[in-house]
Amino acid sequence: DAKTTQPPSMDCAEGRAANLPCNHSTISGNEYVYWYRQIHSQGPQYIIHGLKNNETNEMASLIITEDRKSSTLILPHATLRDTAVYYCIVSLPERQLTFGSGTQLTVLP
């Protein structure tokens, strides 16, 4: 599975958009990009995934560059409850997920 690179930490003001970047320059053509988050003392939570096209659901938007070497998770209106570690994972659909160290997002009041 391709490896990912994420900044270790980011801050975001409450109510503003949080844009979390992820580099995955060695991604292969059939690998998906998955995003999970882990709020303190809880199990990880699935957020969104995509292959080539941009995706949006009730939680977030996922923007994948045309060359698929990087992506951005967007939380459109961050709240204090979005403070968590966000994991970007690249994997084949039938393969297990490998969690890295993620990005600690802190939403500030």
Added chain:
Amino acid sequence: DAGVIQSPRHEVTEMGQEVTLRCKPISGHNSLFWYRQTMMRGLELLIYFNNNVPIDDSGMPEDRFSAKMPNASFSTLKIQPSEPRDSAVYFCASSFSGEYNEQFFGPGTRLTVL
């Protein structure tokens, strides 16, 4: 659905004792995963099952660890004998092994081995 259920939520035991962690996956899911999380090593996959069959146990640290899935609604992770370095949060997750890998995690079991 109640989500993935794990028990106990907290376990404190002494070195050398046997520890059994339990997991009930979401009904209808046919893949089940056991993870371990520590500050030093992060979140690590220990073993996963598909249709109750162990597929990959390469993450199981040593023979002291064993996992079973006797049926689609129950799995156990056993540590015998336990050691202080086994102290961690153990998560169980389940998914439907379809086109994408959306795993649902339980609340975890915090294990402390004294």
